[in-house]
Amino acid sequence: MVFSGLKFIPSLPHLELIFLNLSHNEIESLRVHTQTTLQVVDLSHNHIDTITSEAFAKYENLRELNISHNNLHVISQDAFVLTPMLQLVDMSNNDLQSYPLSLFRSQTELRRVHGDTLVICCLAKLASSVLEVCTPDDLISSCEDLIGQRYIRVLIWMQAIIAVIGNVYVLVTRVKDYKKKKSESSNMNVFFVGVLAVADMMMGFYLFVIAIFDQIYSQQFYIHFSAWRNGVVCKFAGVLSLIAAEASVFTLLVITITRTLSVVKPYLNLTTSPAKFRLCLGGFWALAEALSILPLFVTDSFFADSSLCLPTIYTNLNENSWRYTLFLMLLNFICFVTMLVLYVALFRAASWNRFQREGNSRTTSNNRRRLGRRVFLIVATDFLCWVPVCTTAFIYLAQGNKVLVDETFWYPFAAVVLMPINSAMNPVIYTVLPRFTCIHSRQNTSKPTQQSSSSAQK
Numbered sequence: 448m449v450f451s452g453l454k455f456i457p458s459l460p461h462l463e464l465i466f467l468n469l470s471h472n473e474i475e476s477l478r479v480h481t482q483t484t485l486q487v488v489d490l491s492h493n494h495i496d497t498i499t500s501e502a503f504a505k506y507e508n509l510r511e512l513n514i515s516h517n518n519l520h521v522i523s524q525d526a527f528v529l530t531p532m533l534q535l536v537d538m539s540n541n542d543l544q545s546y547p548l549s550l551f552r553s554q555t556e557l558r559r560v561h562g563d564t565l566v567i568c569c570l571a572k573l574a575s576s577v578l579e580v581c582t583p584d585d586l587i588s589s590c591e592d593l594i595g596q597r598y599i600r601v602l603i604w605m606q607a608i609i610a611v612i613g614n615v616y617v618l619v620t621r622v623k624d625y626k627k628k629k630s631e632s633s634n635m636n637v638f639f640v641g642v643l644a645v646a647d648m649m650m651g652f653y654l655f656v657i658a659i660f661d662q663i664y665s666q667q668f669y670i671h672f673s674a675w676r677n678g679v680v681c682k683f684a685g686v687l688s689l690i691a692a693e694a695s696v697f698t699l700l701v702i703t704i705t706r707t708l709s710v711v712k713p714y715l716n717l718t719t720s721p722a723k724f725r726l727c728l729g730g731f732w733a734l735a736e737a738l739s740i741l742p743l744f745v746t747d748s749f750f751a752d753s754s755l756c757l758p759t760i761y762t763n764l765n766e767n768s769w770r771y772t773l774f775l776m777l778l779n780f781i782c783f784v785t786m787l788v789l790y791v792a793l794f795r796a797a798s799w800n801r802f803q804r805e806g807n808s809r810t811t812s813n814n815r816r817r818l819g820r821r822v823f824l825i826v827a828t829d830f831l832c833w834v835p836v837c838t839t840a841f842i843y844l845a846q847g848n849k850v851l852v853d854e855t856f857w858y859p860f861a862a863v864v865l866m867p868i869n870s871a872m873n874p875v876i877y878t879v880l881p882r883f884t885c886i887h888s889r890q891n892t893s894k895p896t897q898q899s900s901s902s903a904q905k
Contacts, residue, residue: 469493470513477502487511491537494518500525511535515561518542524549536571537561539582545673546570565590569669586858588754590669593661599859603658606867610651613874617644635724639705642728643698647870649691654867656684657755676751682743685750685757689739692832693775695869696782697731707789711796738775745771755862780837828872836861 453472466487474493485506491513500523503509509530515537524547527533531553539561546566551557557575560567561582568581569590589595594603621641660680664671675681705724742749742758749768750756758772839857 483507485509489513490517492516496520496542498522498526500528502526504529506530508532513537514541516540520544522547522550527551528553531555533557535559538567539563544677548670551575564672566669566672586753587862588668588672591666593657593664593668593675593754596859599863600658600661603654603661603863606863606871607651607654607658610654610867610870611648613871614644614648614651617641617874618648635705638725639698639702639728642732643695643702643873646691646694646698647873649687650695650867650870653684653688653691654863656680656687672754676754676756677747681756682750686739686743688757689742689775690735691870692866693735693738693779694732695873696779696832697735698728699869700782700786701728701731703786703789703793707793707796710793738778742768742771753858753862755859757862776837776841780834783832783834828869828876832866832869835865 453469453474456469456474456477463484465484467485468489470489470491470493472493474490474495477490477495477498483505486508488506488509488511492515495514495517496519498514498519498521502523503512503526507529510532512530512533512535516539519538519541520543522538522543526547527536527550533554534556535558536554537560541563543563546562546564548570550567551570551574554571554574555576557571557578559580560571560578562568563583565583565585565588568583571578571581572590585595587593587595587599592600594600618641621637621644624637660675664675668675701724746768749758749771752758752768758768839861
């Protein structure tokens with residue numbers, strides 16, 4: 448039987464119904480019925496916000512229940528205790544923040560279950576050994592672990608250790624260099640790279656937070672699922688990761704602009720006004736912090752979209768979260784394209800200036816190769832950080848929410864490998880590699896001197 452235009456469930460004591468369709472009405476609450484013959488009930492697309500323990504007390508033969516697309520906030524742990532015959536339950540598209548852990552304790556015949564978080568599937572698997580289909584799947588977590596796949600867990604620990612130790616080393620060496628009272632231009636370079644190391648180190652701290660809580664919740668993550676995603680620690684980790692990512696991008700952009708202008712337009716004497724560039728960098732950091740904190744005021748669920756506390760377009764974000772995530776992707780994509788253009792201009796200008804000053808000598812060729820290697824590595828790691836993620840997102844949206852890759856692989860790989868890669872690689876590129884190059888170049892330049900002295904002795 449089908450009804451329409453209802454604001455409450457009608458009483459039908461004299462009808463032995465098997466199928467009852469009350470979908471697309473304005474029903475706000477459930478009340479006890481005596482329809483013990485009912486096997487299929489559709490209450491989808493209503494305004495029900497609470498399911499009490501008595502709501503389905505008389506539905507002992509109920510096999511299929513659809514209460515999707517309601518406003519469910521609360522569901523009793525005894526809601527289905529008297530409906531042991533249930534085989535299909537659809538509670539998707541509601542506002543439930545958590546599910547009672549004993550919700551399906553009487554449902555040993557469950558075959559199809561649909562909800563809004565991984566927890567409902569975990570509870571269904573514990574109750575029924577004949578479960579066939581359960582949604583949603585989680586891109587990151589399993590019922591047992593915050594990080595469901597072993598290789599992701601290993602990569603998170605590796606990235607965290609490399610990012611923190613590498614950037615601490617950068618900070619220590621840059622502080623020592625800064626105290627040597629070099630020229631103002633040298634001190635500016637030291638200052639910029641030190642600030643970049645702070646941003647990259649913050650990304651390492653974020654990864655450590657995820658890795659540590661994965662160990663804390665090991666083997667029982669589904670119990671802590673809602674508390675983790677909606678908790679203060681997850682929000683703090685999400686804000687920290689966004690600040691680290693955006694501040695790193697903006698710092699790299701400022702470094703690129705200053706270096707390009709100092710080579711392309713050297714007559715501007717940019718190094719004579721370091722305060723201006725420190726102020727500019729401070730403004731960009733303030734912008735990064737504002738962009739990272741703002742989502743907390745946009746929606747409470749922004750950082751609860753995944754167990755990594757990062758938003759993703761591959762799940763059902765609300766409209767505000769979706770738009771803000773797309774805005775951040777566009778902003779970072781524009782920054783990286785700008786950096787690519789500036790580095791190309793920097794490389795060409797530097798090569799031409801050195802050619803004019805030194806001629807086409809062997810030293811000049813070595814300098815060009817060294818500069819080319821550093822530019823290539825910097826641009827490559829920048830692009831590995833955000834551009835593939837942004838490009839995939841744009842393709843996903845252009846194809847009408849159809850991905851060309853498996854999102855259960857791509858999202859965790861992008862989140863723990865591509866996005867933090869700059870944090871781990873920047874210390875090598877900006878500190879370790881230049882020092883190694885200098886040592887190597889000194890060894891090469893000392894060989895001709897030794898050869899010439901030996902020939903002179905002969």
